[in-house]
Amino acid sequence: MSDPIVTFDEAAMRGELRELVRQTVEDTPNALLEEEAGDLIEADRYERTVEREACRAGHCERGLTAASGQIALKVPKLKGMRFATAIVERCRRRETSVEEAMIEMYLAGVPARRIEDVSEILWGASVSAAAASNLNGKAFEAVEGWRSRPLTRSCPHVFVDGIYLKRSWGGAFENVAVMAAIGANGDGCREVIGAAEGLAESSECWREFLSRPKGRGLSGARMLAGDKAAAMAGAVAEVLPDAAYRRCAVHFCRNVLSKVPKSKRGQAAAMLKAIHSQESLEASMEKASDVAAKLDGMRLAAAAKCVRDGIAETLTYTRFPMRHWRRIRTNNAIERLNREIRRRTRVVGTFPDGKSALMLVAARPKYVADSERGSRRYLDVSLLDE
Structure with missing residues (x-):
């Protein structure tokens, strides 16, 4: 009797690994946000203390495009105190590494429409026209600074x-x-x-x-x-x-x-x-x-x-x-x-x-x-x- 044949779905395995990495990346900042909120109100969730100055009032969900894909951030909302986190900047929708990668693609000669398609494939989120315009502005600042840089070495x-x-x-x-x-x-x-x-x-x-x-x-x-x-x-x-x-x-x-x-x-x-x-x-x-x-x-x-x-x-x-x-x-x-x-x-x-x-x-x-x-x-x- 022949031995059973073991099959291996490489595509499914890669998908599972990608989802595992994405979920890990998503859980890490959410845990940090919870710790930061607890330090501000000086109390854990459902804990009643005399020293606390605010209480929790749910979460505000935000999307963030990371290098591992699209993740969902659950930013705590506080009643009686403003919660300003240092983990994720306000109004930021993409990681710095993702924005730098898009700028490098643009400088390397990739058309704007192709950048939108590539971002959808790599990170699972497309780039709007306003976001592309903002990235182009950052690219122009970098290029203009490079054009006006001092020349420190001689050129024979x-x-x-x-x-x-x-x-x-x-x-x-x-x-x-x-x-x-x-x-x-x-x-x-x-x-x-x-x-x-x-x-x-x-x-x-x-x-x-x-x-x-x-x-x-x-x-x-x-x-x-x-x-x-x-x-x-x-x-x-x-x-x-x-x-x-x-x-x-x-x-x-x-x-x-x-x-x-x-x-x-x-x-x-x-x-x-x-x-x-x-x-x-x-x-x-x-x-x-x-x-x-x-x-x-x-x-x-x-x-x-x-x-x-x-x-x-x-x-x-x-x-x-x-x-x-x-x-x-x-x-x-x-x-x-x-x-x-x-x-x-x-x-x-x-x-x-x-x-x-x-x-x-x-x-x-x-x-x-x-x-x-x-x-x-x-x-x-x-x-x-x-």
């Missing part, structure tokens, strides 16, 4: 760039610029220096944007990297005169290849790559001169002129240690951040005002900076002192 390498998004401006929907800056600080880690909004990437907007980090303590900037924008280069020379300006090598190559026919782009790309494969600034400049001459021989005068005009500012990275070249000759550090911002803002489409746009744009860099990416070493800054 700074990467800046701007992207565009749609928002309501003066009664019409306009494309507005969002400027971001990220730097390699004294520890060699990437640090988001700032993010701000402007009407356009004009000289005035770039000047104001770069002046804010400097006023918050930005120091030690030796090189500022960006694309070829005359307004940006002029603002860098004015606000950070000691920092050298470097044009992104990828943007430079794209500009040159845009003036080359498709049939010859492969050959031209290999020639441009050889410029950045040299061992020194002098060798790279000599190779660039040879490449320009070859492009002239291929009847690509426009591409040759682009190489001669833009190679000097593109090779600024060769002034620094060779082990830094691969990291600092392109704008990959900030392009990755821009991609995160675009991914988060694309789901919104058009923003109603500047506050909502700036909060969502700045919230994404804050989340990236607080994650492992912000603590990972990007450069060996000690090489700059050799």
Whole structure:
């Protein structure tokens, strides 16, 4: 005779354990509330003493969303004395950990509707529109405090760039610029220096944007990297005169290849790559001169002129240690951040005002900076002192 088969319902067991944890969490604060009420009236339930100053008058039930689920609190009501408990704040409907989790989900890019669904699944309670608005207000305060924080560490390498998004401006929907800056600080880690909004990437907007980090303590900037924008280069020379300006090598190559026919782009790309494969600034400049001459021989005068005009500012990275070249000759550090911002803002489409746009744009860099990416070493800054 075969042995009996034992079956195990894993889903039912998990449900029972979840309910056991929830019931335990519910019983603990209720017991504490009863103890606190007893200490106030100096008597236990149904006890008659001369010293008591109040008596019990039932309970007031309140719902509280905890990490273990929805629990029911039975707050004692006292006759002759006001009961103000220190265990649960007045009008609080969610644990602090639950609110922090919702804010982190919002900063991580989860849409508000999805947060409502997730809260229903995890904690058994949905989030109303008013509660979501209050949480967004707390998130904005945290983001605004992060944006205005003092910069205590020097940043030898700074990467800046701007992207565009749609928002309501003066009664019409306009494309507005969002400027971001990220730097390699004294520890060699990437640090988001700032993010701000402007009407356009004009000289005035770039000047104001770069002046804010400097006023918050930005120091030690030796090189500022960006694309070829005359307004940006002029603002860098004015606000950070000691920092050298470097044009992104990828943007430079794209500009040159845009003036080359498709049939010859492969050959031209290999020639441009050889410029950045040299061992020194002098060798790279000599190779660039040879490449320009070859492009002239291929009847690509426009591409040759682009190489001669833009190679000097593109090779600024060769002034620094060779082990830094691969990291600092392109704008990959900030392009990755821009991609995160675009991914988060694309789901919104058009923003109603500047506050909502700036909060969502700045919230994404804050989340990236607080994650492992912000603590990972990007450069060996000690090489700059050799």
